[in-house]
Amino acid sequence: MTKLAMHKRLSVLFAGVLVAGALYAAPVFAAEEGADLPHAGTDLTDRASMQRGAALFMNYCSGCHSLQYLRYSRMAEDLGLTEDDVQNNLNFTGAKFGEQVHVALRDDQGKQFFGKMPPDLSVIARVRGSDWIYNYLKSFYVDESRPVGWNNTVFPNASMPNPLWQLQGVQYAQLGKADASGDRAVEKLLLPQPGEQTAAQFDQTARDITTFLEYAGEPAAIQRQSLGVWVILFLAFFTFLAWLLKMEYWRDVH
Numbered sequence: 001m002t003k004l005a006m007h008k009r010l011s012v013l014f015a016g017v018l019v020a021g022a023l024y025a026a027p028v029f030a031a032e033e034g035a036d037l038p039h040a041g042t043d044l045t046d047r048a049s050m051q052r053g054a055a056l057f058m059n060y061c062s063g064c065h066s067l068q069y070l071r072y073s074r075m076a077e078d079l080g081l082t083e084d085d086v087q088n089n090l091n092f093t094g095a096k097f098g099e100q101v102h103v104a105l106r107d108d109q110g111k112q113f114f115g116k117m118p119p120d121l122s123v124i125a126r127v128r129g130s131d132w133i134y135n136y137l138k139s140f141y142v143d144e145s146r147p148v149g150w151n152n153t154v155f156p157n158a159s160m161p162n163p164l165w166q167l168q169g170v171q172y173a174q175l176g177k178a179d180a181s182g183d184r185a186v187e188k189l190l191l192p193q194p195g196e197q198t199a200a201q202f203d204q205t206a207r208d209i210t211t212f213l214e215y216a217g218e219p220a221a222i223q224r225q226s227l228g229v230w231v232i233l234f235l236a237f238f239t240f241l242a243w244l245l246k247m248e249y250w251r252d253v254h
Helices: 003-025 047-060 072-079 083-089 107-114 124-128 130-138 199-217 220-249
Strands: 067-071 140-142 150-152 169-178 184-194
Touching: 047 072, 047 199, 067 072, 067 199, 072 083, 072 199, 124 130, 124 199, 130 199, 199 220
Parallel strands: 140 169
Antiparallel strands: 140 150, 169 184
């Protein structure tokens, strides 16, 4: 094998290692359906935000929505909570510490109340994207034409009431002029009845829930991000070794 052929093989091998390392270190991005929506600003390194999001989700969402791929024990480990913290404050179904987050709502009850069983939200952040969830939580408005009395500008005609209305308040839609088909689009949302939180506080509430759901979609992302620094350092060291090897092989060529 000539030195030129050897050099080409080493180059291909080196490129492959770089690509593999980059794929390992990079986060997995969800398909952003609402790419033009305001950014959620989530941060998986903000443990306090995830803890608040876990408490909010369990108190306002877990009555209908499960997280069947997340265990209470894993949540406690990643969020820095004790078993007592989780079992006494976040577990409302009597599940064991090592079990997944399920709901007490039965399938027949879900169909009776909402027309169908509310979906599991384990991977909603990976499917919809964090920005979509954040804006969805903020976009409920009263719509008496809907069976549950609510509608949503991000997900129109969703069969779901606003679980956070006490915190946000009651929003109403200001409709525009009717189009050729007689439909009137929502121009903006008005908040004549404020809730328990200010607008800034509710933005943080929506962000905390979104951050927790982003974590629930891929708990390993926290460890992967912490390992990413070491991966980059390894690649930098390997690059230096590859450069030294190249200089050794090409010394006689020049």
